[in-house]
Amino acid sequence: MGWARIHAPGGDLALNTADTAHSEGPSAFAQAAELELRNVSKRYAGQREPAIHDLSFTVPAGEVCVLVGPSGSGKTTAMRLINRMIPISGGDILLGGRSVLEREPRELRREIGYVIQQIGLFPHQTVGENIATVPRLLGWPKDRIAARVSELLELIGLDAPGMKDRYPAQLSGGQRQRVGVARALAADPPLMLMDEPFGAIDPINRARLQDEFLRLQAMVKKTVVFVTHDIDEAIKMGDRIAILAEGGVLAQYDTPREILTRPADQFVAQFVGADRGLKRLALTRLAELKLIEPNGLRPDVSPDGAHSVKAEMSVRDALSLMLSAGGQPLTVLDGSGRVEGLLTLEVIEKLLSDEAAEPRADAR
Amino acid sequence: MALGQIAAAGPVIPNYAAQSSSCEIHNRFFCAEWVSHNWGPVLWPALREHVVLAVVAVAIGFVISMALALAAHRYGWLERPTTLVTTILYTIPALALFELLAAPVGLNVFSAEIALVSYTLLILFRNILAGLRAVPGEVLDAAEGSGMSRRQALLRVELPLALPAIIAGLRIAIVTIIALATIVYVVYDRGLGVPIHTALGEGPFKTELLVAGGLAVLLALVADGLLVLTQRLLTPWARAQTG
Numbered sequence: 001m002g003w004a005r006i007h008a009p010g011g012d013l014a015l016n017t018a019d020t021a022h023s024e025g026p027s028a029f030a031q032a033a034e035l036e037l038r039n040v041s042k043r044y045a046g047q048r049e050p051a052i053h054d055l056s057f058t059v060p061a062g063e064v065c066v067l068v069g070p071s072g073s074g075k076t077t078a079m080r081l082i083n084r085m086i087p088i089s090g091g092d093i094l095l096g097g098r099s100v101l102e103r104e105p106r107e108l109r110r111e112i113g114y115v116i117q118q119i120g121l122f123p124h125q126t127v128g129e130n131i132a133t134v135p136r137l138l139g140w141p142k143d144r145i146a147a148r149v150s151e152l153l154e155l156i157g158l159d160a161p162g163m164k165d166r167y168p169a170q171l172s173g174g175q176r177q178r179v180g181v182a183r184a185l186a187a188d189p190p191l192m193l194m195d196e197p198f199g200a201i202d203p204i205n206r207a208r209l210q211d212e213f214l215r216l217q218a219m220v221k222k223t224v225v226f227v228t229h230d231i232d233e234a235i236k237m238g239d240r241i242a243i244l245a246e247g248g249v250l251a252q253y254d255t256p257r258e259i260l261t262r263p264a265d266q267f268v269a270q271f272v273g274a275d276r277g278l279k280r281l282a283l284t285r286l287a288e289l290k291l292i293e294p295n296g297l298r299p300d301v302s303p304d305g306a307h308s309v310k311a312e313m314s315v316r317d318a319l320s321l322m323l324s325a326g327g328q329p330l331t332v333l334d335g336s337g338r339v340e341g342l343l344t345l346e347v348i349e350k351l352l353s354d355e356a357a358e359p360r361a362d363a364r
Numbered sequence: 365m366a367l368g369q370i371a372a373a374g375p376v377i378p379n380y381a382a383q384s385s386s387c388e389i390h391n392r393f394f395c396a397e398w399v400s401h402n403w404g405p406v407l408w409p410a411l412r413e414h415v416v417l418a419v420v421a422v423a424i425g426f427v428i429s430m431a432l433a434l435a436a437h438r439y440g441w442l443e444r445p446t447t448l449v450t451t452i453l454y455t456i457p458a459l460a461l462f463e464l465l466a467a468p469v470g471l472n473v474f475s476a477e478i479a480l481v482s483y484t485l486l487i488l489f490r491n492i493l494a495g496l497r498a499v500p501g502e503v504l505d506a507a508e509g510s511g512m513s514r515r516q517a518l519l520r521v522e523l524p525l526a527l528p529a530i531i532a533g534l535r536i537a538i539v540t541i542i543a544l545a546t547i548v549y550v551v552y553d554r555g556l557g558v559p560i561h562t563a564l565g566e567g568p569f570k571t572e573l574l575v576a577g578g579l580a581v582l583l584a585l586v587a588d589g590l591l592v593l594t595q596r597l598l599t600p601w602a603r604a605q606t607g
Binding site: 085106 | 505507511512516520521527600604
């Protein structure tokens with residue numbers, strides 16, 4: 001794997017200069033590295049309170065870690081410490097087991113994809129030139145850059161003819177955001193930093209871009225640090241969530257399910273909201289539930305359409321349907337329309353109590 | 365001396381060409397014959413000299429202003445003193461500046477160019493600096509986050525994005541300097557100012573005044589047009605709109 005090359009003697013940039021772009025599909029995104037923050041702190045001169053206080057957590061390679069918190073919690077600061085856009089005051093950050101403090105900042109940044117809310121596409125460069133930014137800084141040969149740009153345009157669904165030569169002003173907000181992500185992915189970085197990447201997009205397009213990004217992430221499997229102030233986005237995007245409180249203190253670092261099931265303290269419980277039970281239900285699909293056997297139903301008779309749902313539906317949406325149907329059980333159908341079982345309020349109740357009784361998942 | 369002044373009282377035909385037509389004798393509005401006789405010996409050389417005077421002044425002014433603007437872009441405190449000095453230079457009356465320079469520098473091309481250059485600085489410095497400062501913060505953030513050095517960000521991002529403002533400054537500067545260069549003759553007898561001055565001293569001699577002055581105006585328009593064209597070629601992105 002490409003990442004191993006980073007430890008080769010004298011191979012600081014081996015992962016980017018060597019032949020990382022293989023032709024066999026997603027392996028063109030071979031890189032992902034573990035990220036570890038060790039007692040990181042940030043203190044600005046002339047300020048009594050630190051902006052980041054003793055922050056420690058580890059993001060396993062290939063996982064999405066969402067930094068979430070109210071304004072003033074230092075989540076963007078924490079993110080920018082990682083690529084040294086902001087100098088670290090104390091502690092250490094390790095990327096792939098190696099301290100970022102040992103690295104030349106510009107070299108480090110070329111290995112870390114960087115996406116910001118305002119996107120910051122270069123208005124004087126075409127889509128293709130924007131995407132080629134880091135490969136050009138790394139001095140890739142022209143034909144390799146061109147091949148990489150086409151590959152990324154295809155990946156983000158902007159491979160229509162002429163799209164490569166458009167300027168950012170000629171794109172929609174969503175398209176610009178996709179180009180921003182493609183630019184960050186161009187040199188196959190082992191880590192991506194994303195600062196409220198969908199914050200400036202309207203709700204409908206935001207949901208679409210989120211889904212798109214999750215699909216993309218399932219393919220490229222990058223280690224991602226994703227900053228947002230929106231707990232719903234955090235729950236949707238994160239494999240793990242780091243909730244920061246005022247003063248850059250880590251309140252809880254866990255999987256979304258753990259945070260919703262067992263908030264560490266009053267602050268976290270308040271931050272995730274009183275509807276955390278419902279949010280938890282949104283994390284589970286009907287297919288994952290132990291449904292009631294469909295004994296009472298004749299399998300050859302198609303069940304009443306109004307009261308049947310697909311197994312991919314989230315438990316939260318199904319519950320909502322059930323409630324609006326007066327608490328009637330729902331028939332759950334699999335992909336081919338066969339009856340999988342019955343969903344009743346008791347099934348949901350059991351799910352909630354089982355989760356609460358489960359031993360803590362090892363998240364730290 | 366006295367004789368000369370009396371002689372100059374009536375419209376005297378400049379002695380550039382051997383023969384004088386009746387059009388010239390009567391100082392009509394426009395004598396095509398005079399123009400065709402004097403294009404080669406007088407007007408064309410003056411025009412060429414004028415172009416050189418103006419282009420050299422704007423080129424030197426541009427280099428100095430660029431250096432000043434880059435310095436002020438990096439070290440913000442430089443902006444005030446630089447603006448102050450270039451403003452003072454800009455406000456000195458042109459004739460006074462030529463006279464001021466004549467004593468230490470002499471009646472030569474250096475006096476001429478020093479004066480002309482000093483009038484470009486304020487315009488170019490302010491436009492270049494404004495262009496650099498107008499680059500959006502998020503674009504700079506993205507450049508830094510992508511791993512560009514300051515120099516790379518400047519060359520690949522900031523200067524290209526400042527180009528429209530820079531060229532706007534160059535347009536004002538070149539037009540100003542082409543006009544101003546017509547009075548350079550007081551320290552250095554080159555350029556379109558020479559035939560204009562001659563014509564004024566002779567009545568004025570309308571044809572020469574009109575043609576030499578007209579050439580200066582035309583030159584300014586052409587220079588401006590060329591810069592507009594340059595900008596269109598260099599900044600295709602500026603015209604790219606949605607759709």
